[in-house]
Amino acid sequence: MHLFILGGTGQSGGFAYKYALEQGYHVTLLVRKVIEHKHANLTMVEGSVLSQEDMDRAFAAAGIPVDSALQFLNVPRESAKPWSKFIGPPRLLADATANAARALRGQQRRAPLPSGRKPVLVAMNALGAGDSIAVTPFITKIFINHSSLGKTYEEHSAVLAELEDDCGKDVDWTAALAVGLSSAGAKPVKTFSMTERGASMMITRESCATWMVNVAAGRIGERFSRQAVIVSN
DSSP: OEEEEESTTSHHHHHHHHHHHHTTOEEEEEESSOOSOOOTTEEEEEOOTTOHHHHHHHHHTTSSOOOEEEEOOOOOBSSSSTTSOBOSOTTHHHHHHHHHHHHHHHHHHHSOOTTSSOOEEEEEEEBTBGGGGGGSOHHHHHHHHHSTHHHHHHHHHHHHHHHHHHSTTTOEEEEEEEOEEEOSOOOOOEEEOTTOOOOOSEEEHHHHHHHHHHHHTTTTTTTTTTEEEEEEO
C-alpha cells in the first residue's frame, strides 16, 4: 500500500503519515521543505501543491504506484485562531485537491493499479461546508456568515466541488467533514451523512487522521465511496 499525503507536516497530517508507516505502508509526502524523519518506507519530495509538475514528480518519486492520496492542507492565516486574517493564495486547498485528482487519474489511465481497485482521494474538510451547513451549530453559522472564517468555508466547499468534478470515473473519493478539532488521542469515530444530525462537538486530530488513512487503504470497504461524511468522536 502506497499513500501520497498533502499537508503531512501539519498537525493532522503528521498523525496520518506516522500511523500509515506503523501499518507498514509506504508514504510519500509532498512538502515545501523536507523534514527530519528518516524511515525506509518514507519518501519526501520538495515542491508546491499548486504545481501539477511537482505533483506528478512526487507521485513518481518512490518508483511504485500510488494507491491512494490524502489531503490535510490548512487555510493559511496570520495566526492559529480560525478567525484571523486569511493570507494564503485563493483556492489553495481546492487547486491542490484538483492537482492530486488529476495525478491519480493520469496514473490510473496509464497503468491501472495491480490490485484492481480504483485509487482513492480522501480530503479533510469541515462541518459547515456544502450542504452540511444545514446541520451546523448556530454559533458556528454566525462565525461563518459574519467573520473571516467564512473564507475558510469557501475553500472547503470548493474542495467538495473539485472532488466531484475532477475525480471522474477513474478515482474514488471521500471527504471527511470534521467537527471541532482537538489534540491527540485515539478514540472511536462516529460517522453521519452530510445532512444528518447527531455528531458530537469534537473529534481528535489523531482519530480523524487514522480514520481517513483506513478509508484510503480500503480497510473500511467502500461504504464511504464518493461521499462527504461528517466525522466526530
